[in-house]
Amino acid sequence: xxxLVAVDGSENSVRAVSYAVEMVQHYPESHITLLYVDTLATVxxxxxxxxxxxxxxxxGQAVKQALVKAExxxxxxxxxxxxxxxxxxxxxxxxxxxxxxxxxxxxxxxTRGLGNLSxxxxxxxxxxxxxxxxxxxTLVK
Amino acid sequence: xxxLLALDGSENSFRAAEYxASIMQYFxxxxxxxxxxxxxxxxxxxxxxVLPADFEDMVDQGLKTSLERAExxxxxxxxxYNIKVLEGYDxxxxxxxxxxxxxxxxxxxxTRGLGNIKxxxxxxxxxxxxxxxxxxxxxxx
Numbered sequence: 001x002x003x004l005v006a007v008d009g010s011e012n013s014v015r016a017v018s019y020a021v022e023m024v025q026h027y028p029e030s031h032i033t034l035l036y037v038d039t040l041a042t043v044x045x046x047x048x049x050x051x052x053x054x055x056x057x058x059x060g061q062a063v064k065q066a067l068v069k070a071e072x073x074x075x076x077x078x079x080x081x082x083x084x085x086x087x088x089x090x091x092x093x094x095x096x097x098x099x100x101x102x103x104x105x106x107x108x109x110x111t112r113g114l115g116n117l118s119x120x121x122x123x124x125x126x127x128x129x130x131x132x133x134x135x136x137x138t139l140v141k
Numbered sequence: 142x143x144x145l146l147a148l149d150g151s152e153n154s155f156r157a158a159e160y161x162a163s164i165m166q167y168f169x170x171x172x173x174x175x176x177x178x179x180x181x182x183x184x185x186x187x188x189x190x191v192l193p194a195d196f197e198d199m200v201d202q203g204l205k206t207s208l209e210r211a212e213x214x215x216x217x218x219x220x221x222y223n224i225k226v227l228e229g230y231d232x233x234x235x236x237x238x239x240x241x242x243x244x245x246x247x248x249x250x251x252t253r254g255l256g257n258i259k260x261x262x263x264x265x266x267x268x269x270x271x272x273x274x275x276x277x278x279x280x281x282x
Contacts, residue, residue, distance in 0.1 A: 019277055026167040106279075111271055127268050130252055130280050136160055138279040139271055 001030035004104040006095045006129075008036065009066035012110025016140040017070045020108045021077055032074065032081040033104070035095060036066045042089040092128035100134040108138045142171045145245040147178070147236050150207035153251025157281040158211045161249045165220045173222040175211055176239060177204060183230045233269035241275040252280040 005020045007013040017034070024030040040059050044051060052058065063085055074081045088094030099107050111126045126139050146161045148154045158175075165171040181200055185192055193199070208224060215222045229235030240248055252267045270278055 028167075126271055130267060133282070136279050136281045138277055139274075140277045141274065 001027040001106065002102070002104045003030060003032050004035055004095070004099050004102075004107045005032055005070070006035050006037070006091075006107065006109040007066055007070045008110075009069065010110055012141055013066075014069050014073070014110070016108050016110040016138075017073050019138065019140045021073065021079060023106075023108075024079055025077075032079060033102075034067060034070050034074075034081060034083045035098060036063060036083075036085050037088045037091045037094045038063060038085055039087075039089060039091060041087055046089060090128075092125050092132055095129055096132035096134065104135055106136050106138065107133055108140065111139045111141055142168045143244065143246045144171055144173045145236070145240050145248045146173060146175045146211075147232075147248060147250035148175050148207060148211050149177070149232075149251065150203065151251050153282055154207075155210060155214070155251070157249050157251040157279075158214045160279065160281045162214050162218050162220055164247075164249075165215075166218065171220075173215065173220065174225050174243075174245070175208065175222055176225045176227060176236060177208065178227050178229050178232045178235045179204070180228075180230060180232060182228055187230065231269075232266050233273065237270060237273045237275060246276050248274055248276060248278040250278065250280060252282055 001023075003020050003023060005013075005017055007017065020032050024032055038059065040062060041051075041055075067083060071081075071083065084098070086094050086098060095107065095109070098104075107129060109126060109129065126137075130137050142164070144161055144164065146158055148158065161173060165173060179200060182192065182196070204226065212222070212224075225239070227235050227239060236248065236250070239245075248270065250267070250270065267280055
C-alpha cells in the first residue's frame with residue numbers, strides 16, 4: 001500500500017501525517033511519501049512579478065517549514081518515508097498527477113490547510129483532488 | 142477503529158464498501174456501520190407532495206437491493222457490520238451528525254466525478270461532508 005501525504009506545514013496537514021502513521025502501522029508492506037507542492041515560482045512568474053534577489057532563500061524556508069513537522073513525526077516513530085518537492089501552479093493537479101504517475105494507492109491530506117495561500121474558496125484544493133485523484137482520498141481536519 | 146460507511150447505492154459507494162472491508166482486515170477489532178440516508182420521504186413532504194400508497198415498498202425495494210449487495214462484501218470476508226437507515230433531508234448533515242453523536246473515527250463514502258448536473262449535486266454532498274465531518278473522511282471513486 002503506497003500512501004501519498006500532501007503536506008503544507010499547517011496543523012491539519014500534521015494531523016494528516018499522524019493519520020498516515022496509523023495506516024502504515026497496520027498495513028503490511030506499506031510506504032509513505034510526503035509531497036509538498038511549491039507554487040511560489042510559478043505563481044510569481046505567471047503574475048509577471050519580479051523574483052526577489054533572495055528568492056531561493058525564501059523558497060528554501062517555505063519548503064522547510066512545510067516539511068519539518070511532518071518529517072519529525074515520522075522520524076520519531078522510525079517510519080521510513082520519502083520526501084518529494086514538486087513545482088507546480090495548481091496544487092490539486094500536481095498532487096493527482098503525481099499519484100497517478102507513481103501508482104499510489106491512497107492520497108491523504110489535511111483540509112483547510114492547503115490552498116489558503118491564495119485565499120480562494122477554502123477546501124477548493126481538496127475538493128479538486130477528490131475529482132482528479134486516481135485513488136481513494138482521505139481528508140483529515 | 143469505528144467506521145461509518147455511507148451507502149447510496151451508487152457504484153462508487155460499493156467500491157467504498159470494498160475499501161472499508163480492506164481497512165477492517167488490517168485493523169482488528171474494527172466496527173462498521175453501514176448507513177443509508179433516505180431523503181425521499183422528507184423531500185416529498187417538504188414539497189407538499191403526498192406519499193404514494195406503495196411508497197414504503199418502493200423505498201424498501203431500493204434499499205434492500207443496495208444493502209444486500211453491500212452486506213455480501215462484508216459477509217464474504219466474515220467481517221462484522223451493523224446497518225442503520227436514517228431519514229433526513231440533507232445527506233451530508235445526516236451522516237456527519239450521526240458520526241459525531243456516536244463517535245465514529247472514520248467516514249468512508251463514494252464520490253462521483255464532475256461533468257453533469259447530477260455529478261455537481263452529488264459533488265456538493267462530498268463538499269459539505271468535508272466541511273462538517275467530525276473525523277477523517279475517505280472518498281472512493
